[in-house]
Amino acid sequence: MAMLFRDPFDALFQFQQALDQLRASDWLQTGPSGGGSYPPLNVFRKGDDIIIITEVPGVQKADLSIEAKGNTIRIAGSKSVGQDDEASVHRLERRGGQFDRALTLPIEIDAERIKAECRDGILALYLSRAERDKPRSIAIT
Amino acid sequence: MSQPLAVQEKKELVSKGEKTVPARYYVPSTDIYETEDALKLVMEVPGVDRKDVDIRLEDDVLRVEARIDTAKYEGMEPLYTEYNVGHFARAFTLPHRIDQQQIGAALSDGVLTLTLKKVQQAQPRRIEIG
Numbered sequence A: 001m002a003m004l005f006r007d008p009f010d011a012l013f014q015f016q017q018a019l020d021q022l023r024a025s026d027w028l029q030t031g032p033s034g035g036g037s038y039p040p041l042n043v044f045r046k047g048d049d050i051i052i053i054t055e056v057p058g059v060q061k062a063d064l065s066i067e068a069k070g071n072t073i074r075i076a077g078s079k080s081v082g083q084d085d086e087a088s089v090h091r092l093e094r095r096g097g098q099f100d101r102a103l104t105l106p107i108e109i110d111a112e113r114i115k116a117e118c119r120d121g122i123l124a125l126y127l128s129r130a131e132r133d134k135p136r137s138i139a140i141t
Numbered sequence B: 001m002s003q004p005l006a007v008q009e010k011k012e013l014v015s016k017g018e019k020t021v022p023a024r025y026y027v028p029s030t031d032i033y034e035t036e037d038a039l040k041l042v043m044e045v046p047g048v049d050r051k052d053v054d055i056r057l058e059d060d061v062l063r064v065e066a067r068i069d070t071a072k073y074e075g076m077e078p079l080y081t082e083y084n085v086g087h088f089a090r091a092f093t094l095p096h097r098i099d100q101q102q103i104g105a106a107l108s109d110g111v112l113t114l115t116l117k118k119v120q121q122a123q124p125r126r127i128e129i130g
Helices: A011-021
Strands: A041-046 A048-055 A064-069 A072-079 A089-092 A095-104 A115-119 A122-125 B025-027 B031-034 B038-044 B050-060 B060-069 B077-080 B088-095 B098-108 B111-118
Touching: A072 A122, B038 B088, B050 B098, B050 B111, B060 B111
Parallel strands: B025 B088
Antiparallel strands: A041 A048, A041 B077, A048 A122, A064 A072, A072 A095, A089 B031, A115 A122, B031 B038, B038 B111, B050 B060, B060 B088, B098 B111
């Protein structure tokens, strides 16, 4: 996993395969707001941190609300796909509506240090693992 | 607008055309509107920067290719995934009444809006009897 991008021509393909392999991962366990809810999300690990990435094209920052309590993160908001009233429609593939999703992580996170970034229709949440949850190495005496 | 939003599974591009890289491409969800003077294409390309959008017009075919920046995922190990990532590509055949010199594009919040102006209709002409 560490050498995902060794070959730049193959990088994306390998990454896509890695993502596919984890489509059935039980890392988040099954819960009332598990897989299948909007927005779809990917969870990554980078060092000790957890990064949650979701695709929310057309959702503005002001329409998103993110809450954290304990190990649970809630992502709520609304997406509008409005059009001009006088326009006639040829094709409608985008969907709008409201969403509200909570996910409970299997690790302890530091709620004070959560960072959220929304750019180009991608919402990224950077979660730090709580200090008390980090593994400690034990010296053998 | 109060109905809950459902997840739309990303549609993979089937005919890859001239793509030679093994990576998968996706078809961006697109709305097409028509107003009195223009056609408007609204497509979802999350994660694409404006410099990575390539819009080409050949004959009457408008090709849009939008590439994501995979470098952003460098060093990240997936733990749990619900969608895959990839570049986007889609082609549209334009009607002849589009002014091919006047195509506008704007990108905001991962949504690419293309405005295709219609050609000026031939103005009705009054013919004087000489």
